[in-house]
Amino acid sequence: MSERTLYDKVWDAHTVTTLPTGQTQLFIGLHLVHEVTTPQAFDMMRERGLSIAYPQRTFATADHIVPTDTHARPFADDQAEAMMAALEKNVSDFGIEFYGLGSDRQGIVHVIGPQLGLTQPGMTLACGDSHTSTHGAFGTLAFGIGTTQVRDVLSTQTLSMDRLNVRRINVNGSLPLGVHAKDVILTIIRTLGVGGGKGYAYEYGGAVLDRMNMEERMTVCNMSIEGGALVGYVNPDQTTFDYLMGRQFAPKGEAFDRGVAYWRAMASDPDAAYDDVVDLDGSAIEPTVTWGINPGQAVGVLENLPRPEELQDPKIVERAYEHMGWTPGAPILGTSIDVAFIGSCTNSRFSDLVAAARVAKGRQVSAGVRALVVPGSVEVKKQAEAAGLDRVFTEAGFQWREAGCSMCLAMNPDKLNGREVCASSSNRNFIGRQGSPGGRTLLMSPAMVAAAALNGKVVDVREYN
Ligand SMILES: CC(C)[C@H](C(=O)O)[C@@H](O)C(=O)O
Ligand code: SF4
Numbered sequence: 001m002s003e004r005t006l007y008d009k010v011w012d013a014h015t016v017t018t019l020p021t022g023q024t025q026l027f028i029g030l031h032l033v034h035e036v037t038t039p040q041a042f043d044m045m046r047e048r049g050l051s052i053a054y055p056q057r058t059f060a061t062a063d064h065i066v067p068t069d070t071h072a073r074p075f076a077d078d079q080a081e082a083m084m085a086a087l088e089k090n091v092s093d094f095g096i097e098f099y100g101l102g103s104d105r106q107g108i109v110h111v112i113g114p115q116l117g118l119t120q121p122g123m124t125l126a127c128g129d130s131h132t133s134t135h136g137a138f139g140t141l142a143f144g145i146g147t148t149q150v151r152d153v154l155s156t157q158t159l160s161m162d163r164l165n166v167r168r169i170n171v172n173g174s175l176p177l178g179v180h181a182k183d184v185i186l187t188i189i190r191t192l193g194v195g196g197g198k199g200y201a202y203e204y205g206g207a208v209l210d211r212m213n214m215e216e217r218m219t220v221c222n223m224s225i226e227g228g229a230l231v232g233y234v235n236p237d238q239t240t241f242d243y244l245m246g247r248q249f250a251p252k253g254e255a256f257d258r259g260v261a262y263w264r265a266m267a268s269d270p271d272a273a274y275d276d277v278v279d280l281d282g283s284a285i286e287p288t289v290t291w292g293i294n295p296g297q298a299v300g301v302l303e304n305l306p307r308p309e310e311l312q313d314p315k316i317v318e319r320a321y322e323h324m325g326w327t328p329g330a331p332i333l334g335t336s337i338d339v340a341f342i343g344s345c346t347n348s349r350f351s352d353l354v355a356a357a358r359v360a361k362g363r364q365v366s367a368g369v370r371a372l373v374v375p376g377s378v379e380v381k382k383q384a385e386a387a388g389l390d391r392v393f394t395e396a397g398f399q400w401r402e403a404g405c406s407m408c409l410a411m412n413p414d415k416l417n418g419r420e421v422c423a424s425s426s427n428r429n430f431i432g433r434q435g436s437p438g439g440r441t442l443l444m445s446p447a448m449v450a451a452a453a454l455n456g457k458v459v460d461v462r463e464y465n
Contacts, residue, residue: 005268006122006235007166007201010141013266014124016158023160028143029123031153033060033096034109035087036411037128041150042090052094053157059118060091061099063108064411068374068401071101080412094154107377107403110134110345114218115379117247120259121236122266126153131345131427133224136233137217138240139266141201144225164231165199165275170206173282178462180355181216182347182425182445184208186288186298188220189227191280193312194296197229200276203268204234208282214243215349222346223427226295235267287461289332290429290443292320297429298443301460304331323431324440325419332458337423337442339416340371340453341434342398344408344426347446348376352425353384356450357392359464365397366456372399372414374406398453410435423452 004012016025031054038060045051052058065080075081084101091098099105105112110131113119121139125132128150135142149159169192171184189196202224209217217234224232234240241260244250251259286300297320299305307328308314308321321328326335342348342356353373365371373393375381381403384390390400407414408426415435416422422434422441429441442458451461 003269003271003273005166005203005272005274006139006233006266007141007164007203007231009266010122010124011163013122019160021160023162025158026124026161027158028126028153029057030113030118030125031058031157032109032113032125032127032132033058033091033150034064034127034129035062035083036064037147038090038150039083039086041128041147041154042094044148044151045094045154050155052096052154055095057157058096058154059099059113060087060096061106061109061112062087062101063403064405064409066101066402066404067413068404068406069413071402073101077413104378104382107379108345108348108405110218110222111348111376111380114138114214115247115377117244117250120244120250121240121263126159130225131222133230133232134218134222134345136221136224136231137214138244139233139236139263141231141233143230164201166203167197167200167229167276167278168203168205168274170277170279171204171208171282172206172279173208174211175208175282175285176462177465178447179285179287180445180447181212181219183285183288184282185220185223186290186295186443187285188280189223189296190288190298192227192278194226194294195228197224197227200229201231201233202227202229203274204232206279206282209234210237212239213351214239215351218349219346219352223295226427236263237267287445287448289448289458290441291324291326291332292317293323293429293431295427295429295443299332301333301448301458304329333460335442335458336421337452337457338369338420339407339422340365340369340398340449341374341407341422341424341426342446342449343372343374343376343406345376345405346427347425348374348380350380350383352446353380353389354387356446357389359447359450359461360396360398360454361392363396363454365453369453369456371397371453372401372407374401374414375403377403396454407434409433423449423458425449
């Protein structure tokens with residue numbers, strides 16, 4: 001057999017059995033745990049007297065609820081403190097490696113897995129979180145799962161899963177200067193729709209992906225789920241192996257060389273058969289901004305907002321205009337913002353902060369704009385500080401915060417107020433997502449967020465090229 005995709009190979013290598021339901025029982029190589037989706041799973045384990053099948057394959061951190069002004073305990077919010085205490089008890093009772101507050105390995109679960117070298121090509125990975133697809137950047141089949149599935153993985157290290165179709169998405173050519181990985185994935189979702197990936201795994205490739213570094217590939221894979229695809233991945237290559245080399249949990253010495261040989265063999269064959277193939281021209285991608293209430297409602301920064309009748313689903317477009325308060329046909333350029341948020345598992349890695357700092361350096365945040373930079377992990381924070389990025393940001397008037405999910409979903413004190421408009425490097429712009437029912441979110445790349453912060457409005461970051 002020489003025409004298999006990575007998806008096929010990894011799936012087959014991890015198949016335990018075919019269940020009577022027709023589903024596959026799939027072995028899960030790595031299980032990542034955070035505080036929000038796991039308390040009931042641990043309770044179910046206790047009720048049934050179960051223990052963890054493979055504690056050595058299970059790692060936990062805290063990210064969603066942690067305040068980012070200070071990590072000091074106890075938290076001001078009693079509910080958050082109780083949730084944190086529950087996670088601490090669960091990891092201690094069940095014997096799970098835990099990177100909590102105070103650990104220099106703490107951070108957003110999808111930032112720390114790759115950083116520690118836990119995420120590796122050719123493996124299966126699960127986490128009770130929809131953005132688990134991020135890890136697909138390594139050629140990993142990474143599944144976002146629900147709480148009962150978390151229980152299943154804890155107790156058996158397996159999941160019952162339906163096989164997906166595979167869509168190959170080629171981004172050909174090269175990206176213009178000032179156009180980033182975030183613009184690529186927003187354009188893919190805009191083109192294929194927020195439900196377009198239902199039933200599919202997305203395999204991203206083409207010259208643009210080949211040239212991307214691992215952090216850029218993570219940004220693309222992160223938002224697969226926003227396009228409806230449960231899984232998104234990039235085939236492992238030399239860029240992947242170079243990233244992994246020397247990381248704490250990556251194999252060492254000869255074992256690393258054996259790893260590379262195996263990882264290479266897991267990549268899709270050149271003549272692999274796909275259920276669907278889509279080609280996009282990278283040179284046609286512009287800095288992209290969402291204007292509505294789902295990540296597919298996006299336009300190039302120089303485009304005007306669509307008219308409801310021009311789009312396939314006028315109802316959701318009308319609902320979006322009702323919430324956002326914009327006028328169909330108006331330009332997105334010049335839209336005023338109140339808040340700028342640089343962070344989240346989509347765009348809070350070192351290279352994201354470098355891109356934003358390049359724009360912010362020596363300039364000032366516009367008066368009246370509240371601007372936050374929230375590193376994705378303690379390690380990113382340290383690396384950024386060692387490079388002097390914290391000073392670039394604070395001197396420009398940005399707040400420099402502790403690691404966590406922060407204003408991506410506002411399960412912590414970082415929230416929008418009232419009708420505030422936020423230029424955000426995160427991945428979801430659903431109504432109320434950033435903590436205020438009336439709040440409005442414009443998704444864009446971190447460089448675009450930085451430019452918006454300086455101008456108090458949406459601008460074209462290519463002016464800073
Ligand atoms: C809290 C968690 C269940 C949720 C998810 O699964 O994605 C969160 O991370 C999000 O981004 O909305
Ligand atoms: S940063 Fe946002 S999208 Fe990512 S895990 Fe946290 S809440 Fe979910």
